[in-house]
Amino acid sequence: MEVVAAVLAWSISAVCQNNAAAQWLSPLCTRNNSAALANRLSSGALIYSPGSDGFIQATSRWSAYETPGIDLVVVPSVEDDVAQTIKYANQNNIPYIAVSGGHGAIITESRMQNGIEIWMNQLNTVEIDEDIARIGGGALSKAVSHSLWDAGKQTVTGGCECTSLLGPGLGGGHGLLQGRHGLVSDQFISMNVVLASGEIKTIDKTSDLWWAMQGAGHNFGIVTSVSVKVYDVQYSDWAYEVFTFKSDKVEGLYDNLNVHLLNNGSPPLNIVNYGFFMNDPELDPKPIIYLWVIQEGATSVDSIYTKPFHDLGPATTDIGSGTYLDVPRWVGWDNDAAPCQHVGLANTRFPIDIQSYNVQSMRKAYDLFTDVTKKTPELNGSFFLFEGYPLQGVKAIPSESTAYAFREDNLLISPVVSWVPSGSDVAQKATDFGKRLRQILYEGTGKSELHSYVNYAFGDETPQNWYGYEQHRQQRLLRLKNKYDPDRKFSFYAPVA
Numbered sequence: 001m002e003v004v005a006a007v008l009a010w011s012i013s014a015v016c017q018n019n020a021a022a023q024w025l026s027p028l029c030t031r032n033n034s035a036a037l038a039n040r041l042s043s044g045a046l047i048y049s050p051g052s053d054g055f056i057q058a059t060s061r062w063s064a065y066e067t068p069g070i071d072l073v074v075v076p077s078v079e080d081d082v083a084q085t086i087k088y089a090n091q092n093n094i095p096y097i098a099v100s101g102g103h104g105a106i107i108t109e110s111r112m113q114n115g116i117e118i119w120m121n122q123l124n125t126v127e128i129d130e131d132i133a134r135i136g137g138g139a140l141s142k143a144v145s146h147s148l149w150d151a152g153k154q155t156v157t158g159g160c161e162c163t164s165l166l167g168p169g170l171g172g173g174h175g176l177l178q179g180r181h182g183l184v185s186d187q188f189i190s191m192n193v194v195l196a197s198g199e200i201k202t203i204d205k206t207s208d209l210w211w212a213m214q215g216a217g218h219n220f221g222i223v224t225s226v227s228v229k230v231y232d233v234q235y236s237d238w239a240y241e242v243f244t245f246k247s248d249k250v251e252g253l254y255d256n257l258n259v260h261l262l263n264n265g266s267p268p269l270n271i272v273n274y275g276f277f278m279n280d281p282e283l284d285p286k287p288i289i290y291l292w293v294i295q296e297g298a299t300s301v302d303s304i305y306t307k308p309f310h311d312l313g314p315a316t317t318d319i320g321s322g323t324y325l326d327v328p329r330w331v332g333w334d335n336d337a338a339p340c341q342h343v344g345l346a347n348t349r350f351p352i353d354i355q356s357y358n359v360q361s362m363r364k365a366y367d368l369f370t371d372v373t374k375k376t377p378e379l380n381g382s383f384f385l386f387e388g389y390p391l392q393g394v395k396a397i398p399s400e401s402t403a404y405a406f407r408e409d410n411l412l413i414s415p416v417v418s419w420v421p422s423g424s425d426v427a428q429k430a431t432d433f434g435k436r437l438r439q440i441l442y443e444g445t446g447k448s449e450l451h452s453y454v455n456y457a458f459g460d461e462t463p464q465n466w467y468g469y470e471q472h473r474q475q476r477l478l479r480l481k482n483k484y485d486p487d488r489k490f491s492f493y494a495p496v497a
């Protein structure tokens with residue numbers, strides 16, 4: 001059933017006024033009285049109920065593991081629809097969650113059951129005015145990048161075409177352009193946010209809430225639109241080389257990455273490196289390691305960055321060039337690639353942010369990955385991500401100025417454990433596997449703190465792991481939470497408290 005709000009309001013209220021029907025439809029008529037909700041919404045808003053095509057599309061997710069339980073989807077067409085839905089849900093004690101790209105996978109989201117999904121899909125505009133763009137709360141990365149590119153502009157977005165701007169951005173947001181400009185959240189200038197009370201507020205750096213929206217923003221409201229800094233495209237050319245390596249190159253590869261690309265925490269401004277290892281039995285019985293070296297402002301990657309990897313003896317190499325818009329296709333982040341599909345797989349990540357590669361730990365992790373995926377074929381589709389984005393723009397922003405706590409970390413590492421959902425036994429094996437891989441890397445850091453990028457988090461981490469160990473950070477988040485969301489309505493995505 002896919003209907004505009006007004007029609008649904010009429011039909012459900014008619015059914016619910018029939019006493020007999022109301023009895024067996026009681027969940028719909030009382031708890032989720034969609035008619036009463038629909039009456040409050042604009043004519044362009046949509047409501048999807050379970051079983052409809054719209055509902056299936058709105059609730060399908062990148063990961064099918066420990067997902068939120070949705071009884072009803074509201075698709076706002078104007079900002080006030082978000083506010084009305086929140087007020088309605090509060091009055092009826094129904095939980096709610098915002099969804100944009102559907103790539104959130106933290107298991108804390110599953111604490112929401114029998115709730116309303118506010119699907120931001122219709123709030124997807126991109127309006128450009130000189131050096132600022134106003135972007136709708138549900139706009140996806142591809143729409144943002146392509147609209148800006150057509151106007152000769154760019155901003156920092158996540159790399160994947162199918163995640164939203166704000167899903168990543170409210171937790172910091174890493175992307176190809178962060179070396180020049182900082183994180184996605186560092187681009188925010190002002191935003192309209194619907195608070196837990198249902199009040200619509202426009203905030204900018206003068207608001208006490210601003211600090212929290214740049215790193216812990218999922219906890220404080222639903223952003224209906226955000227103004228971001230945009231920049232003239234300076235370098236339209238991009239180039240890449242992709243290497244594959246076999247098992248005997250593990251030490252050499254991560255040593256090379258440390259020495260030649262990480263460069264003691266000052267990697268080149270125009271180089272991104274990204275890779276993973278995974279099983280590809282056609283190429284080798286052991287996992288294959290893929291590495292992309294991507295250069296901005298070049299039609300071929302400068303050999304000073306790639307020679308060490310050629311010298312190591314890759315199994316295969318490939319090269320290519322194009323524009324910024326081509327990068328997602330090269331690395332498999334485009335809308336047609338596997339990571340953008342919602343195909344019912346359970347996908348869980350166990351992230352750790354680190355300073356540099358501990359080569360022995362990478363070997364241990366690789367060997368464990370090999371062993372477990374061989375002995376447990378259900379986990380064979382898992383992979384192990386390692387990402388090295390440029391850092392200058394991120395580190396240029398004072399750490400204490402935003403809730404994003406880990407500007408001093410250099411690399412994002414994340415085992416991604418993937419399986420076809422088939423019961424708790426395999427789920428338990430999967431989570432044990434992910435935790436063991438992360439533990440190896442954690443021990444290899446020699447540090448007491450475990451930093452886990454909130455947007456990759458599994459969900460068993462602590463607020464310290466997501467938002468920083470400093471007491472002042474935790475206290476500030478708690479103070480803001482008590483002020484803006486005292487009833488903990490926004491507590492399903494890495495809750496601060």
Ligand SMILES: Cc1cc2nc3c(=O)[nH]c(=O)nc-3n(C[C@H](O)[C@H](O)[C@H](O)COP(=O)(O)OP(=O)(O)OC[C@H]3O[C@@H](n4cnc5c(N)ncnc54)[C@H](O)[C@@H]3O)c2cc1C
Nearest residue numbers: 100101102103104137158159164167168173174223339455
């Ligand atoms: C394939 C893939 C690629 C990724 N690439 C990157 C990357 O390049 N860089 C990076 O930093 N991260 C990346 N991530 C992680 C990503 O930041 C998170 O998965 C993020 O939650 C995805 O946002 P979404 O809108 O797609 O997901 P959703 O599930 O729609 O949203 C996740 C959460 O964000 C909140 N939310 C969404 N929209 C709003 C809004 N308008 N207002 C308030 N809250 C909102 C809600 O709490 C929601 O539960 C990637 C993840 C995947 C699976």
